[in-house]
Amino acid sequence: MRTRARVGLLVSGMASALIASVMAAPVQAADSSTATSLADFGGLAGLERACKAEGQLNTIALPRDWANYGEVIDTFIRKYPTVNLDSQNPEASSAQELAAVRQLKGSNRAPDVLDVGLAFAVAGAAEGLFAPYKVATWKDIPAGAKERNGLYYSDYGGVIAIGYDAKKVKVAPKTIKDLGNARYKNQVALNGNPTSAGAALGAMFAISVASRGAKGVDNMASGVNLVKSWKKAGTFLPVQASSATVANGQTPITLDWDYLQDKYAKSSKKVSWKKVIPTDAAIGGFYQQAINKNAPNPACARLWMEYLYSDQAQNLWLAGGARPIRLDAMVKKGTVNKKYLKALPKLPAGTKVIYPTVAQQTKARTVLAKQWGKLN
Amino acid sequence: MTVTQSQNVVAAQKKGGDNRYKYNNIEIKKLFFDYSGLIPFFIFAAIFIGLPTGSVAVNAFRGNSNEWTLENLRVAFGDIYFTSLIGSIQLGFSSALTGAVMGLAISYGVAISGKKKLQRVVATASGVFANTGGVPLAFFFIAAIGNYGLVTIALQKIGIDIYSGNFTLFGFSGLVLVYLYFQIPLMVIVTYPAIEGIKNEWREAAVNLGATKSMYWRYIGIPILTPAFTGAFLLLFANAFAAYATANVLTSGTLPLLPIQIGSLVNGNVVADQTNVGMAMGLEMIIVVAVTMGGYIYLDRKTSRWRKR
Numbered sequence: 001m002r003t004r005a006r007v008g009l010l011v012s013g014m015a016s017a018l019i020a021s022v023m024a025a026p027v028q029a030a031d032s033s034t035a036t037s038l039a040d041f042g043g044l045a046g047l048e049r050a051c052k053a054e055g056q057l058n059t060i061a062l063p064r065d066w067a068n069y070g071e072v073i074d075t076f077i078r079k080y081p082t083v084n085l086d087s088q089n090p091e092a093s094s095a096q097e098l099a100a101v102r103q104l105k106g107s108n109r110a111p112d113v114l115d116v117g118l119a120f121a122v123a124g125a126a127e128g129l130f131a132p133y134k135v136a137t138w139k140d141i142p143a144g145a146k147e148r149n150g151l152y153y154s155d156y157g158g159v160i161a162i163g164y165d166a167k168k169v170k171v172a173p174k175t176i177k178d179l180g181n182a183r184y185k186n187q188v189a190l191n192g193n194p195t196s197a198g199a200a201l202g203a204m205f206a207i208s209v210a211s212r213g214a215k216g217v218d219n220m221a222s223g224v225n226l227v228k229s230w231k232k233a234g235t236f237l238p239v240q241a242s243s244a245t246v247a248n249g250q251t252p253i254t255l256d257w258d259y260l261q262d263k264y265a266k267s268s269k270k271v272s273w274k275k276v277i278p279t280d281a282a283i284g285g286f287y288q289q290a291i292n293k294n295a296p297n298p299a300c301a302r303l304w305m306e307y308l309y310s311d312q313a314q315n316l317w318l319a320g321g322a323r324p325i326r327l328d329a330m331v332k333k334g335t336v337n338k339k340y341l342k343a344l345p346k347l348p349a350g351t352k353v354i355y356p357t358v359a360q361q362t363k364a365r366t367v368l369a370k371q372w373g374k375l376n
Numbered sequence: 377m378t379v380t381q382s383q384n385v386v387a388a389q390k391k392g393g394d395n396r397y398k399y400n401n402i403e404i405k406k407l408f409f410d411y412s413g414l415i416p417f418f419i420f421a422a423i424f425i426g427l428p429t430g431s432v433a434v435n436a437f438r439g440n441s442n443e444w445t446l447e448n449l450r451v452a453f454g455d456i457y458f459t460s461l462i463g464s465i466q467l468g469f470s471s472a473l474t475g476a477v478m479g480l481a482i483s484y485g486v487a488i489s490g491k492k493k494l495q496r497v498v499a500t501a502s503g504v505f506a507n508t509g510g511v512p513l514a515f516f517f518i519a520a521i522g523n524y525g526l527v528t529i530a531l532q533k534i535g536i537d538i539y540s541g542n543f544t545l546f547g548f549s550g551l552v553l554v555y556l557y558f559q560i561p562l563m564v565i566v567t568y569p570a571i572e573g574i575k576n577e578w579r580e581a582a583v584n585l586g587a588t589k590s591m592y593w594r595y596i597g598i599p600i601l602t603p604a605f606t607g608a609f610l611l612l613f614a615n616a617f618a619a620y621a622t623a624n625v626l627t628s629g630t631l632p633l634l635p636i637q638i639g640s641l642v643n644g645n646v647v648a649d650q651t652n653v654g655m656a657m658g659l660e661m662i663i664v665v666a667v668t669m670g671g672y673i674y675l676d677r678k679t680s681r682w683r684k685r
Binding site: 096117119122123193194200201242244249361372373374 | 455456460523525545625626629630633636639642643644645646647649
């Protein structure tokens with residue numbers, strides 16, 4: 001590997017790309033770890049060759065029922081059958097992903113690519129854990145959704161929606177404030193603890209905005225107070241909503257990312273799950289994609305990125321109810337899958353989706369760390 | 377101990393000639409074979425208890441750029457997280473005390489019943505229940521006595537609403553109730569041998585010497601059982617103090633508990649830069665549990681004196 005790396009350093013840029021397209025792949029594999037775009041591989045074919053030579057891709061924290069990742073993975077495997085895709089620890093949290101990058105440094109079992117929450121992308125970039133790489137469709141990613149050197153960028157996301165079981169909830173809630181109404185007694189739950197679950201934190205932002213208007217995004221205390229009043233009114237349950245609690249009827253109303261609610265619909269035949277974006281708050285959030293700087297399979301890591309940001313994979317996320325980051329560009333180009341696009345829950349007319357920044361998230365979780373534990 | 381024993385053996389053998397080396401070798405071999413079965417256990421313990429404990433202890437004193445610091449401990453004992461230490465102690469204490477009293481009553485009842493079949497059933501069932509926990513246990517209770525649980529609805533049909541008062545499954549009272557599911561059987565398992573060890577002869581002897589029933593309990597029964605009860609109580613306390621998954625599912629962190637706070641910091645999707653504060657709280661927990669278990673071991677030794685035949 002060493003010697004190959006030196007050879008790789010000698011021939012740089014276009015020269016190496018040229019050689020790659022002429023010579024056998026192994027020479028190329030050496031400087032895959034410093035490649036910052038397709039040009040360094042002389043195009044997609046060169047990258048594919050380099051990845052096939054590696055023959056391995058390690059992913060982490062990709063649950064199959066999350067944003068249609070199951071199909072995203074299967075399609076990659078069908079496209080590149082000789083590459084062994086190892087989907088490690090699908091239920092891992094963002095914290096565990098970064099921990100795996102640190103602890104498995106130098107091991108060939110280390111994850112090649114990561115899918116983490118925004119706070120972890122920022123922290124990981126500051127710590128120097130990621131390799132910069134700009135996918136071919138880089139221009140389609142809105143400026144606010146990418147680190148300018150390509151250390152990380154948004155992949156897919158959603159909007160906080162109220163989900164409810166139409167069989168148990170006779171009057172459909174339309175706003176978040178509705179959820180304090182006594183008719184929803186013992187029915188409202190979050191998807192976990194907002195100091196540890198991203199979806200629950202998003203829900204808390206939505207609750208804050210509902211109580212304070214757009215300013216609420218900077219005022220988490222107002223959200224906590226609203227939940228407190230729900231608890232007093234008896235509508236809010238601190239139980240963590242899941243497919244099991246939905247099937248059992250314990251949590252007929254949840255606040256969660258819209259794309260994570262499809263699994264509730266499938267949880268039981270007795271459930272008729274509907275989702276609606278509240279008119280008093282639209283909070284959005286995207287996950288971030290990044291390449292491990294010390295990826296054991298640097299070419300496959302980059303090929304995976306190119307694949308994820310291609311029309312094909314972006315449409316697969318869309319099929320899972322998630323909003324891919326290139327959605328607007330794909331709508332313009334007409335490459336978006338119209339059927340899946342139509343299935344997305346409608347944003348109420350005139351809504352501007354608010355995406356909490358890292359600074360706002362940091363502030364919010366400080367408030368939550370103090371106040372959430374005193375809700376009872 | 378073993379050294380002196382082997383020396384004695386050697387000394388005893390000396391009379392029949394100098395077999396010192398031979399016997400010493402046998403002794404060493406015997407020692408090795410006696411303990412060789414434990415080697416996998418020691419390796420296991422070193423990897424899965426020793427290493428993580430050491431790493432928690434070290435990281436508790438490290439900052440985000442790996443510098444040495446006491447800041448993590450300061451935050452861990454600061455007002456935000458100190459309430460979770462108190463919360464966990466309260467939960468541990470309440471569920472341990474209730475579990476210990478109820479478990480002891482069951483143990484005693486089953487022991488004096490003299491029915492072998494009942495004793496076997498209770499022992500086996502306790503072994504199963506005491507090891508049930510985590511997310512499945514939370515769902516057992518949601519399915520049974522949640523707001524839409526089977527039992528809740530059945531009781532409502534005969535006019536009893538368990539939610540009419542202050543009770544909630546998703547708060548302190550609910551957690552104590554759920555924890556009893558494993559606390560009571562654990563108490564039965566731990567105290568049964570001690571209760572069984574109370575011999576009828578002692579009572580007969582006491583009665584023959586003119587003791588009344590209450591005098592027997594005051595001077596013999598309770599003093600003998602106290603270390604067993606206290607020791608088991610400590611074990612139950614540590615058990616509930618460290619429980620995580622059940623509480624996490626049922627309360628989503630709305631109850632301040634140490635294990636849940638640690639989970640948010642070291643294993644969450646929200647907080648990225650406070651892992652080592654979580655480690656400091658982990659150290660806090662390790663110390664609390666170590667002290668508790670130290671007390672348990674000491675009391676267990678006291679108890680087992682009466683079990684020796």
